[in-house]
Amino acid sequence: MRRFLDWYRNAGLRTKFTLHIIFSTSVVFAILLPLVLYIQKQVLLGEVQESGYRLAKVFAHSSVQAVVSDDYLVLQHIAYGISSQRRIVHAMLLTEDGRVLVHNDPNERGGRYEDAISRLAARTQEPLLQRYETPDGMHIYDFAVPVYFLNQKRASARIGISIDHELGEIARTRNYILALGFGILGLGLAWAMYQARRVTRPVQTLVQGTQEIAGGNLDHRITVESGDELGQLALAFNRMTGDLHESHQQLVVAQTELVYKTRLAAMGEIAAAVAHETRNPLGALSNCVQLLRMNPHLTGEDAEVLDIIQMETRRLNAIVSDFLAFGRPRPAHFQEVDLHELIDETFALLLRDDRCSTFIVFLRQFDPFLEKVTADRDQLRQVFWNLFQNAVQVMGEEGELGVETRRDGDHAQIVIRDSGAGIPTTVLPNIFEPFYTTKSGGTGLGLAIVRRIVEEHGGQIAVDSQQGVGTCFVLNLPLDRGSK
Amino acid sequence: MLRAQFTARPGEQVMARVLVTDDELGMRRSLAMMLRREGYQVAEASSVAEAVGHLKGERYDLIITDLKMEPLNGLDLLPLVGKYNPDCPVIIITAFGSPETRSEALRLGAVDFLDKSLETAGLLLRVREILIDKERGTTHGN
Numbered sequence: 116m117r118r119f120l121d122w123y124r125n126a127g128l129r130t131k132f133t134l135h136i137i138f139s140t141s142v143v144f145a146i147l148l149p150l151v152l153y154i155q156k157q158v159l160l161g162e163v164q165e166s167g168y169r170l171a172k173v174f175a176h177s178s179v180q181a182v183v184s185d186d187y188l189v190l191q192h193i194a195y196g197i198s199s200q201r202r203i204v205h206a207m208l209l210t211e212d213g214r215v216l217v218h219n220d221p222n223e224r225g226g227r228y229e230d231a232i233s234r235l236a237a238r239t240q241e242p243l244l245q246r247y248e249t250p251d252g253m254h255i256y257d258f259a260v261p262v263y264f265l266n267q268k269r270a271s272a273r274i275g276i277s278i279d280h281e282l283g284e285i286a287r288t289r290n291y292i293l294a295l296g297f298g299i300l301g302l303g304l305a306w307a308m309y310q311a312r313r314v315t316r317p318v319q320t321l322v323q324g325t326q327e328i329a330g331g332n333l334d335h336r337i338t339v340e341s342g343d344e345l346g347q348l349a350l351a352f353n354r355m356t357g358d359l360h361e362s363h364q365q366l367v368v369a370q371t372e373l374v375y376k377t378r379l380a381a382m383g384e385i386a387a388a389v390a391h392e393t394r395n396p397l398g399a400l401s402n403c404v405q406l407l408r409m410n411p412h413l414t415g416e417d418a419e420v421l422d423i424i425q426m427e428t429r430r431l432n433a434i435v436s437d438f439l440a441f442g443r444p445r446p447a448h449f450q451e452v453d454l455h456e457l458i459d460e461t462f463a464l465l466l467r468d469d470r471c472s473t474f475i476v477f478l479r480q481f482d483p484f485l486e487k488v489t490a491d492r493d494q495l496r497q498v499f500w501n502l503f504q505n506a507v508q509v510m511g512e513e514g515e516l517g518v519e520t521r522r523d524g525d526h527a528q529i530v531i532r533d534s535g536a537g538i539p540t541t542v543l544p545n546i547f548e549p550f551y552t553t554k555s556g557g558t559g560l561g562l563a564i565v566r567r568i569v570e571e572h573g574g575q576i577a578v579d580s581q582q583g584v585g586t587c588f589v590l591n592l593p594l595d596r597g598s599k
Numbered sequence: 600m601l602r603a604q605f606t607a608r609p610g611e612q613v614m615a616r617v618l619v620t621d622d623e624l625g626m627r628r629s630l631a632m633m634l635r636r637e638g639y640q641v642a643e644a645s646s647v648a649e650a651v652g653h654l655k656g657e658r659y660d661l662i663i664t665d666l667k668m669e670p671l672n673g674l675d676l677l678p679l680v681g682k683y684n685p686d687c688p689v690i691i692i693t694a695f696g697s698p699e700t701r702s703e704a705l706r707l708g709a710v711d712f713l714d715k716s717l718e719t720a721g722l723l724l725r726v727r728e729i730l731i732d733k734e735r736g737t738t739h740g741n
Contacts, residue, residue, distance in 0.1 A: 398626050
């Protein structure tokens, strides 16, 4: 029993449903079947008994006169008459000692029955009913009624009625009920299966959903359309998964940002440390070059060597400055800045730079109503300088550098477009990474500095590039920013 | 250009005494050389202690000191200058200075706080300006 209970506890819903149906159907029919059969038997056999007794009594009464007068012909006539009734198997009169006075089968007359049933029937003082089965399988109700004349028993009137018909009826009824029972059981089982599936399918969907989500697929949603408890559960589950997904995403974003910032800080520290230590020797080198330049006896080639040293020293210094700007940025000093003025200023610086080809066209399209932004002027100049310089470098001998300003919601938007070769799509996501460079001789810090400054100003920078067409940087700087 | 302008009247600057303090040999030597070529009389010190030694013995018209030195740094030199050679202006130079150290230096009495940039012309110009101001007896500011 305990083992069954354990098994039942672990069984699936479908098995439990099936068991319940079988159990309840069986109980109903276990009660119903015997009850119906009992009632039917009572009714059917009761009728047989009643009519049997009545017939036997009629037989007894109508035979009294003839028995007394020993009128065989009348008796035979009565016996025939009785046995002509439906399902009467036999009709006879027996003496006390079992001798056959008359029988519907004339050949039996004068014979003597010695069997137990006949003996009981012959000797009975009261109406008697006996039941037996003939050797050929016929079920008989045997009625015996004593024939009295002047309070003296003269014979027993005995008739046999076949009850096979009634038994057949009962058996048929039993079969019907059983068939009905099995039918209902079958239907019940089918219904149980269906219900079990209806219930278990959403449950299974839920289970699969939880497994899917536990496996890390937070995009998964459970589709249970019913409005019942399971549907509500699915709804709640989806909501929970949604929340989980959201917080997970926030976590991932926060983590990515943290990792990025930590890495940036670490890189900045190293860059600054290296740069700091490099500045002194660089300064000394530069001083020495200047000292040597004062020598009036320098020949042509030596002068050129000095030029090269000076040029390379400047380049080294530029790298060091980048490292320092990236690693140890000056704290921002916020003030009102006219973007257009600053852009023009940076343009002017660029035009003075001998690395900038004279065949590069500058286009500016300024929104005259654009408000000033609150920013660190020097840092913002650095942003424009780095972006413009990059553009000029990638365009080489000739090209177009366009700068457009406009208001975009509560942001000032600056679009810087060049007609350079464009940046390959594979490279595009990395260009703001520190030390990422595709230029020979670049530090890979220019755009990292740009990004850091823009983000420190509460703005964003995005890039879009098409190879062979050009690159476009879009800067968004907040307009309503109060000074820090 | 600048040099030509200021060396046009050499008599004014000759014999102005400048003390260069820097623990970086290359920087100190090269800077001293440049200043000498500008016509100044230059003494060199590789530490604050050495600089103080110079100050005890002689008077200087200007001190240029590096900020980052061990064990004492450029800022530590400022009160010592006030003690041994008052009225001597001090320019602090550094490879990389933050606005905080800059204001700290000016608060402690430095006359200027400059980055060690590659172009020494700016430094030389400031030196000349400060010396002229000093000679005229005006106060120095920036």
